[in-house]
Amino acid sequence: MFREISNLKSFGPIAAIFIILLILPPILPRFYTYILALMFVTGLLAMSLNMVVGHGGMFQFHHAAFYGVGAYAFGLILKKTSLPFWMAFGAGPIAAAACGLLIGSFCVRLTRLYFGMLQISLGSLLWAIVFRWYAFTGGGDGIYGIPMPSTLSSAKSSYYFILIIVAISLAVIYLIFKSPFGATLLAIRDNPERCEAIGINVRRHQVAGIVIATFFAGVAGVLFVALERSVFPDLLFWVLSLEIFIMCLLGGWFTFLGPLLGAAITVALRTFVGIYTEYWTLILGVILILLIFFLPEGVMGYVMEKFGSQSYESGDRG
């Protein structure tokens, strides 16, 4: 599996990058600290999607719904109740995972396109409710000025908070990928019929995969609120779901860190291209077409292929 970090040698660079990220904030201007933190949050979101799509072979078309549910659960508890911070922090991912369990159990009855279409429908229902329920969710305006504990009030401290949570999440995701459960998920992606035949409960594994992935989407949602202090219905909109897909494609489906890289590139491009032109989506569309035609394995996949260490077994997912 993931050759890029499968041996001790490659832990060196990763540790080095982590240390650099730890010492960066005092040096960097505030704006860049913010952009880096946004990259981590978006990166975690993309990695959680890749768990079910790249790794699980499921057409998780509306992943952003769970990201939004996590963000809203966290934001609403902080804004409307006096519950302690850590409870709100736990509630976000748990709410997302609960939605994942509910929606996932309906979706796994179906396969491929039907799976995806059903998920878009169910996710859009969540979006419609959030969008219209002014009294509770703030409707189309969302909620602004969500109070944060004083330890997270500065840009620097929220950066460190996000960095550490994302690092822990990535480590957990890596361990899940490496576990027997991760291997089973991969096997189901490549050949569900055969897995069924050797006695694996395919649907139960798929639901478990969705629950874990949506849990981490919820973590990303919580971190987004910690960074932005606001929530809005666009977080649950299906367009965002497809944008996360682009990030995974850009980084590479069949690599571990690819989606993180793809998210970082997308956030950087959006920020810096956005300065020069208001036609950012046009540029994103062109990039996506170029990717589909010339770099379907993604940046990370291409690098892995080019520099010897084979990426990982790409299954027949047609």
Added chain:
Amino acid sequence: MDSGQLVNFSALGAQFLVGLSRAMILFIVCSGMSFVLGVLRVPNVAHGSLYMIGAFSAFSISTFLGGSTAGFWLALLLAPFVVALVSLIAERALFCHLYEREHLMLLLFTFALMLIFGDLVKLTWGAEYRSIMAPPFLRGSIPILGSAFPRYNLFLLMIGPLVAISLWLFTNKTKIGKISRAAAVDREMVGAVGINVSWVFAVAFVIGCFLAGLGGALVAPTVSVTLGMDHDIIIEAFLIVTIGGLGNMWGALVGSLIFGLTQAFGILFWPQFAIVFPYAAVVIILILRPRGLLKAVW
């Protein structure tokens, strides 16, 4: 609605007709999407953008012709062809090279088209609100069941079945229609008997997009034509096509009726949550019949 007085029979009847005419627009757009989905097996995410281009083209054509009655009809006639041309270019230049690739790539490609079309519309027409006037005899309203009913909606109620019949005649009575139906079921076999499948796909794609443009041109006099139309319609189209049964034209009709009517009655009973009703209906149907109400074509 708090009083039972307001929700009386005539309001119900009027709302029923409003829902029905909305369903006609949805059906015209969704039948195109369903047709593409049936033959190419790709949900065309850019379908909503083509609908938007149809509406904007209709606006430009009718404005260019001075907003006259003839201009309106010409806009209605030409706008779908503009959209068909745009889709033909996109298909022949880019899309046709990807048919061998996996589904997810094709879907993402249509998403890229949606992103590009959205910004191209912004470049061409700007972000302002536009509107088209229907010709005089379609303006105003006539009394039906004791409440005023817009004439234009009656016009839509006539156009909808017309499109349904034409599409049925096309798929069942013409050679290319029959070939495209065959390609939907078994594309290898169609290729094996010596038919150029790539061109069948092109024709299906262009016809589907033509219907999106027609829907956009027809809806233009009833709404303000603006950016963001694509996002509003595409998710509805997705849901309708799913509950109807993927690729099934009659499924698209049934789905549109369910969607349009639940929305119209939702407005009557609980205006704030009107958009939740159709979504809830869709979810209930999908939980009971995950593969849609009617049989999918493949």
